Amino acid sequence: MDFDLTLTFAGIAALAVFMYVLMDGFDLGVGILFPFAPGGDGDRDTMMNTVAPIWDGNETWLILGAAALFAGFPLAYSVLLPALYLPVLLMLIALIFRGVAFEFRFKADSSKYLWTTSFFVGSVAATFSQGIILGAFIQGFEVTGRDFTGSIWGWLSPFALMVGVAMVFGYALLGSCWLIWKTTGPLQDWCYRLAPKLLLAVLLFVGIVSLWTPLTNLDVRARWFTWPNILYLSPVPIITLAVAGLQYRAVRLRREGTPFVLAMLLFLLAYGGLAISLWPYIIPPSITIWEAASPPESQIFLLVGLVILIPTILAYTAFTYWVFRGKVRPGEGYHH
Amino acid sequence: MDLDPVVLARLQFAFTISFHILFPAFTIGLAAWIAVLEGRWLFSGKDVYHTLSEFWTKVFAVSFGMGVVSGIVMSYQFGTNWSRFSDIGGNILGPLINYEVVTAFFLEATFLGILLFGRDRVPRWVHFLAACMVAFGTLLSAFWILSANSFMQTPAGYEVRDGRLFPTDWWQIVFNPSFPYRYFHMVMACFLTTSFVVAGISAWHLLKGRFQDHARIALSMALGLIAVLAPAQILVGDMTGLNTLEHQPAKLAAIEGHWETHRGAPLILFAWPDQEAEMNHFEISVPKLGSLILTHEWDGLIRGLKEIPPQDRPPVWPVFWSFRAMVGLGLVMLGVAAVSLWLRVRRRLYDTRWFLRLLVLTTPIGFLAVLFGWFTTEIGRQPWTVYGLLRTEQSISPAITGGGVLASLITFFITYAIIFTAGTYYIVRLFQRGPQGAVKPADPAAGRPKRPLSKADEELGRPPPRPQSRPAE
Numbered sequence: 001m002d003f004d005l006t007l008t009f010a011g012i013a014a015l016a017v018f019m020y021v022l023m024d025g026f027d028l029g030v031g032i033l034f035p036f037a038p039g040g041d042g043d044r045d046t047m048m049n050t051v052a053p054i055w056d057g058n059e060t061w062l063i064l065g066a067a068a069l070f071a072g073f074p075l076a077y078s079v080l081l082p083a084l085y086l087p088v089l090l091m092l093i094a095l096i097f098r099g100v101a102f103e104f105r106f107k108a109d110s111s112k113y114l115w116t117t118s119f120f121v122g123s124v125a126a127t128f129s130q131g132i133i134l135g136a137f138i139q140g141f142e143v144t145g146r147d148f149t150g151s152i153w154g155w156l157s158p159f160a161l162m163v164g165v166a167m168v169f170g171y172a173l174l175g176s177c178w179l180i181w182k183t184t185g186p187l188q189d190w191c192y193r194l195a196p197k198l199l200l201a202v203l204l205f206v207g208i209v210s211l212w213t214p215l216t217n218l219d220v221r222a223r224w225f226t227w228p229n230i231l232y233l234s235p236v237p238i239i240t241l242a243v244a245g246l247q248y249r250a251v252r253l254r255r256e257g258t259p260f261v262l263a264m265l266l267f268l269l270a271y272g273g274l275a276i277s278l279w280p281y282i283i284p285p286s287i288t289i290w291e292a293a294s295p296p297e298s299q300i301f302l303l304v305g306l307v308i309l310i311p312t313i314l315a316y317t318a319f320t321y322w323v324f325r326g327k328v329r330p331g332e333g334y335h336h
Numbered sequence: 337m338d339l340d341p342v343v344l345a346r347l348q349f350a351f352t353i354s355f356h357i358l359f360p361a362f363t364i365g366l367a368a369w370i371a372v373l374e375g376r377w378l379f380s381g382k383d384v385y386h387t388l389s390e391f392w393t394k395v396f397a398v399s400f401g402m403g404v405v406s407g408i409v410m411s412y413q414f415g416t417n418w419s420r421f422s423d424i425g426g427n428i429l430g431p432l433i434n435y436e437v438v439t440a441f442f443l444e445a446t447f448l449g450i451l452l453f454g455r456d457r458v459p460r461w462v463h464f465l466a467a468c469m470v471a472f473g474t475l476l477s478a479f480w481i482l483s484a485n486s487f488m489q490t491p492a493g494y495e496v497r498d499g500r501l502f503p504t505d506w507w508q509i510v511f512n513p514s515f516p517y518r519y520f521h522m523v524m525a526c527f528l529t530t531s532f533v534v535a536g537i538s539a540w541h542l543l544k545g546r547f548q549d550h551a552r553i554a555l556s557m558a559l560g561l562i563a564v565l566a567p568a569q570i571l572v573g574d575m576t577g578l579n580t581l582e583h584q585p586a587k588l589a590a591i592e593g594h595w596e597t598h599r600g601a602p603l604i605l606f607a608w609p610d611q612e613a614e615m616n617h618f619e620i621s622v623p624k625l626g627s628l629i630l631t632h633e634w635d636g637l638i639r640g641l642k643e644i645p646p647q648d649r650p651p652v653w654p655v656f657w658s659f660r661a662m663v664g665l666g667l668v669m670l671g672v673a674a675v676s677l678w679l680r681v682r683r684r685l686y687d688t689r690w691f692l693r694l695l696v697l698t699t700p701i702g703f704l705a706v707l708f709g710w711f712t713t714e715i716g717r718q719p720w721t722v723y724g725l726l727r728t729e730q731s732i733s734p735a736i737t738g739g740g741v742l743a744s745l746i747t748f749f750i751t752y753a754i755i756f757t758a759g760t761y762y763i764v765r766l767f768q769r770g771p772q773g774a775v776k777p778a779d780p781a782a783g784r785p786k787r788p789l790s791k792a793d794e795e796l797g798r799p800p801p802r803p804q805s806r807p808a809e
Binding site: 052053054056057059060062063064066067068070071072074075077078079080081082083084085086088089092093095096097099100102103104107108146147148149150152294295297298301302305306309310313316317320323324 | 397398401402404405406407408409411412414415416417419420422423425426427428429430431433434435436437438439441442443445446447448449450452453454457458502503504506733734735736737740744747748751755758759762765766
């Protein structure tokens with residue numbers, strides 16, 4: 001049987017990370033847009049209420065990402081986290097300030113502005129640090145034996161910072177499309193005007209990353225620009241452009257849910273593109289998924305449960321989204 | 337620079353985990369309490385359960401939020417500061433923690449949304465079910481994390497290859513020798529913690545003459561549970577101690593403060609253990625009682641710390657004293673349980689003011705007992721991260737520097753200080769307001785002016801347009 005357990009596991013870990021990027025992506029995006037809401041605190045209450053019932057579940061995918069890495073690829077977990085020490089610290093602190101803001105902001109009276117700020121700054125900083133982590137990941141890590149041996153500042157590079165900024169625009173795009181779907185009136189109008197600008201910025205950043213990585217990384221260049229790969233892989237950028245075009249059109253035509261679906265599709269394509277560039281390394285540029293994998297006895301033990309549990313999680317997550325379907329109107333939502 | 341990264345990383349772990357455990361210790365019991373209230377409301381239809389549940393759900397929301405964000409820190413800290421531990425133990429601990437995420441965290445987080453925001457959007461029984469799912473999730477979470485922690489205390493079902501741990505028998509790993517005892521000990525501790533908070537706040541309301549109906553029900557239920565759990569916890573604690581004697585003799589010797597091995601060992605009540613001199617100063621003890629408690633024989637053999645090489649001994653002083661603090665608090669709980677039974681029989685539970693004042697005083701007692709219990713068991717495991725297999729100083733990330741860990745420790749400290757202060761402030765304010773609607777249940781707008789969103793609610797002036805009780809269509 002040529003069933004590749006490790007490959008399956010890499011798929012699960014990749015799914016967890018992608019689910020996180022999509023789901024926390026839009027609620028972090030809502031946080032990024034938070035201070036710019038046209039209708040002030042009233043709009044901010046509405047914005048927060050669109051994500052308040054579901055953000056907690058969304059963020060759990062981040063823990064699953066870490067746990068899947070720990071369980072399936074302990075070597076990657078033990079190399080990547082010390083290497084990304086400071087960006088991970090920034091992300092955790094930012095997520096703390098942002099996460100408690102959900103509860104505290106609605107409980108506060110005179111100090112409400114503090115938790116508004118906390119929610120905004122936390123969302124931006126968490127997103128920025130996730131972008132830095134992605135940027136550093138693309139650039140690779142210094143490994144000796146089974147340990148990270150680079151510096152605590154090894155992740156710091158213009159490229160990583162650029163990806164950090166790109167991520168802020170990316171999540172803001174997801175957030176604006178989510179708000180188009182979940183809100184009405186002036187707030188929705190504002191998001192309709194904002195989304196095309198964010199889309200343009202995201203395309204620009206995707207373009208820069210797509211040129212920068214093959215120019216500086218020979219492996220990535222070989223992956224994309226050798227015959228016949230270029231033939232097989234050319235649909236990726238072409239479809240990306242097509243999806244972007246469709247999204248621009250959907251926003252102009254003031255579609256409700258389509259812009260959000262297409263924004264998610266854009267993220268899927270960008271994520272797929274990165275996976276193609278970095279395959280099969282889990283610690284670029286030296287350690288593959290098979291080298292970092294935990295033994296079959298660990299992976300099988302977990303896989304047996306995951307096969308049942310992940311569909312169950314998806315089912316009850318879908319149920320919650322269904323319960324909270326429809327538009328969130330000003331003043332409703334936080335009823336406890 | 338002579339900042340020792342191992343010491344700082346341990347300090348950081350101790351600080352972040354101590355902060356984190358306060359929230360699960362409270363919310364595990366609180367989730368079950370809310371589920372019970374929701375159930376009683378569903379089946380009795382009495383509004384008092386409804387408002388009581390809403391009140392405690394608000395408290396739950398704030399505590400759970402802080403528990404989640406401080407918990408995410410834990411799941412990353414294994415990797416950032418303790419990468420060798422992660423690499424060596426990951427094959428076994430990774431899947432256990434992963435199971436915690438997929439069985440418990442998603443269940444809690446997802447159904448919490450329905451519990452907090454869905455009351456008007458789903459039928460009553462679905463809302464009750466959501467409360468049960470959150471409560472079930474908290475118990476599952478405790479199951480897996482206690483299993484993982486117990487493996488670090490009493491490893492089983494593994495083999496060592498190339499210096500790393502590999503699983504051989506998952507049943508033995510999950511149900512390792514100390515796990516069942518430690519799981520029940522912890523879950524009971526959580527229920528006791530919540531019960532004392534509920535009892536303390538209800539007693540406070542009774543003393544102030546506010547929310548009488550709610551406070552009486554809550555006080556009676558909380559004290560009822562305390563009357564059962566406080567003595568039961570001492571029994572389970574004793575079993576946990578016997579299990580420690582069998583599997584972690586060094587920890588037990590430190591707990592008891594025994595340096596010498598002897599038959600008919602005394603029970604040391606008070607002492608000042610001296611690690612260097614390998615002896616106790618100012619010892620006060622009861623002859624033979626130590627052997628009787630631990631071996632259930634007058635002349636039972638107790639191994640002392642001197643049988644263990646000095647480099648394998650845990651620091652005796654903190655283990656010895658944390659344990660005594662925990663047991664002392666447990667005895668106070670037992671006393672409260674006994675007095676509550678006596679007052680209940682005499683029908684004086686709600687108007688014995690000195691007892692109500694005592695209950696206000698013991699509100700945080702569970703938190704303290706949980707902290708001291710964990711200090712005992714975790715410091716008692718030292719100098720190992722995985723008992724007998726992996727030393728703490730060999731578990732650290734080789735790449736990290738003292739300066740880096742210090743910076744992150746300070747950052748966490750400041751962050752947690754801010755969050756904890758704000759969270760406590762908001763929870764105390766919720767306690768002051770008490771169950772909403774308790775004053776005038778007939779007029780739902782009456783209790784609202786203090787609520788942050790009340791303005792928006794009033795402007796709306798109509799029930800929100802949403803599908804009521806038809807989620808199955």
